[in-house]
Amino acid sequence: MNKFLKLILLSIAFLQLTHAQTVVNVVDWGILPGKDATLELNELIASLKGQENVIVNFPKGTYQFYPENAFEQYRAVTNHDNSLKRMAFPMFGLNGVTIEGNDSEFIFHGRLCPFIVEGGQNITLKNFSINWEIPFQAELKVIETNKAENSFTAKVTTNHKYKVKGEKIYFQHYNWEDPIGQNTPFDPETKSPIWDSRPYSFNISKAIATDVGNGQIKFKNAMKKLPPVGTVVVNHGPQGTNRLVQAIHLSNTKDTYIENVTIYAAGGMGLIAERCENIHLNAYKITSSEGRMSATRADATHFLGCKGLIKLENCLLEHMLDDGINVHGAYVKVAEYLGDNQFLCEISHWQQWGLIFAEPGDEVTLISRETVLPILKTSVKEIKILNEQKFLLTVNEVPEYMPKGLLSFENITWNPDLEMKNNIIRENRARSVLVTTKGKVTIENNYFSSQMHGILIEGDNNKWYESGGVTDITIKNNVFENIGYGDDTRYPLYISPLLRPEQRLGEDKYHYNINFINNKIKSFNGHLVYAKSVKGLVLKGNEIILDDTYPTGAQKTPLVFDYCENVSLEKNKFSGFSWPITIEKVDSDTNFKLKKNEGVSR
Known part of the structure; x- marks a missing residue:
């Protein structure tokens, strides 16, 4: 050798x-x-x-x-x-x-x-x-109602001990106790939040609790409407300690x-x-254990400021008390321009304090908080952390004339691709999917059935400060079943920046290039899409079928396009609906194509 x-x-x-x-x-x-x-x-x-x-x-x-x-x-x-x-x-x-x-x-x-x-x-x-041996949510099953005295009696079905003090109930945990806080009523038949759940949420200040023994508590004046017998009310606990x-x-x-x-x-x-x-998540599951109605207190999965590829396949996400998946960046406020290309910045949402917004070399965009649109793309030269809320950001370029009005920065280097295939997201409070990333997104062969929107493509610079506008999304061959049960503002696909009254749409569009193709929607209300400030939207080959699991009937407009451009609505089929499936267009006539759609009123 x-x-x-x-x-x-x-x-x-x-x-x-x-x-x-x-x-x-x-x-x-x-x-x-x-x-x-x-x-x-x-x-x-x-x-x-x-x-x-x-x-x-x-x-x-x-x-x-x-x-x-x-x-x-x-x-x-x-x-x-x-x-x-x-x-x-x-x-x-x-x-x-x-x-x-x-x-x-x-x-x-x-x-x-x-x-x-x-x-x-x-x-x-x-x-x-x-x-957990003792879960973070206590659960109460309604066993009796009394309309005359506006009361109901419920039994604690989780393994929480409890005390009633001053007509308020406190659930005992490992070494702390929780009063009634945020809460969600579930239907044990569907294992989902109850149809039209809003009247069945606890009024914490007015509810009067009385311990009647044997793990049972009577509540008076607790809700706008007495919950049906069998309802399971899930207590999230008070905000500020229920996401620790x-x-x-x-x-x-x-x-x-x-x-x-x-x-x-x-x-x-x-x-x-x-x-x-x-x-990469494969066969990752969120679900409730035997004897419990709910699983995690908040989202099943959540990704902020990531890059590369986020991949979910063969996952089951159910019974969580918030969204299935949320992928986004963060807008941070400009508190003051200090000169010499340096900005005093503030992390905008208190539950994002301490995040690493950027590092030297990252590309960032200066954003108008009025229109939520970009002003200038630049890169980070230096960042100095002052505390978990504020930092000094020095960039390589600034506008020749600093714009007036409120400003933010968005990191555009850390925007991941997203691939979701063969997943089930169902029976949860809130949405199935939230996605605001500038990466390539493919959502294919999944099943969605959530209390609120199916897929929410939003972005906001005023509430959660979750950036930003999308550029390449394909949603195809998925099943959406009874999305938004009990609320007439929910859609399988909802696309819109979240704007407050002091904000406005700018000249450019916020979202780009969204394809919604060959999906099957089982629906009690006929809703398909709400789109606002989108350029390049294709809805093709989708089948929308009436489903009578929940009370059926016309609610909001099934198809809404507001300030959209280059929209194609082709070969979609609505079947079984006894009311008109209408299109509402507001400033959306530019290159609007409508072709071979069945069951749609022009």
Whole structure:
């Protein structure tokens, strides 16, 4: 064997050796089912720093995690409430680590955050479930109503102890108690929020609670309308403390893969990711566990300021108390222009305080907050963090004349592509999909059935400050079933910037290039699309069929186009509707094509 060939073989052997995976069995660290494993797990995770290609192996079992001996750190978690947080899996700066659960159950107690993955690369989480012994939401099943005294009696169906003090109910958690706060009524027959849920929300200030024993409480003057017997009222708890404990938090990671992970509960979102590159979810599930109506307190998945590819496939997202998926950036306010290309900026929404808006080299756009449209694209020269709310931003170019009026910045480097295929999002409060990214978006072969809009393409610079305008979205071959049940303002596809009265549409359009093709919509009201400030909208080959699961009838206009351009409405078919399917156009006649649509009134 010549020396050159021998050198090649030695190099291959070295590469194989360096890439060989090390298996760490948690049993060797004293991590066993049936005991608090938090301290040992924290120490195991800390030992992985500097290692690569490690599998942390949990033999199948039920593992318990408590907060008393957990590592803690003050954490700013976007779209949550910042706080001192304790963690079970504090995975900081790790590379090539896999958590293999072998279908184990991970049971958490109290305000303990399961997974924090920060600054890592090539992290894999697979084959386990996340749950809490006492869930964050207490649930009340209505067993009796009394119209004469405007009261109903309900039974606590979750494993919460409770007390009635001063005619108010308080649910006991691990080491705190929650009064009635934000709440959602569910229908146990559909496992979804109840039809027209608005009259069945607690009036917290007027409700009078009386403990009648046996886990039952009588409520008087609690709602505008007495809830039907069987209704399950889910108590989210008070705002400010009900988004403290997300299940999985990804921050500044690259190439994260999550497979066959089921989340039954969380005191916040199932998964929240910020400033991450490439995230792949496969067979990831959010669902309620047996005996409970609700799953996570907030979104199933949420992505802010990411890039690369976000991919969801074969996922089931149901029973969460907010959206299925939300992908967006953030508008940050310009508080003051200081000269010399430097701006004093303010993170706009209090639940985004602490986010990393940009780093040197990122491209950003200066935005008018009046029209929510771009003024100038530039790049970041320097950024100096002052505190979790404010920072100094120095850019390489500014306008020759600084515009008058309120301004913002948007980061346009961190805009991911999104691919969603073969997923189910259903039976949740709020929307199925929210997406405002300038990347390429494909949403294909999914099933959607949510209480509010099916797919919301919004962007706003005044409320949540979620940027921005989209440029390339294809939505095809999906099923939308009874979207927006009980509310006449909901649509399978809703596209519009969210504008307050002091804001206005600018000369340019906000959203571009949206294709909604060959989708099947089962609908009680005939709604298809609401579009505002869009250039390039194709609705083709969609089938809209009357469905009588819920009360049927005409509500708002099924097809609304406001300040749109280059719209094509072709070969769509409405069937079974006894009322006219009409089109409303407001300043939208520019290149508006209407061709071969069945059941549409011109």
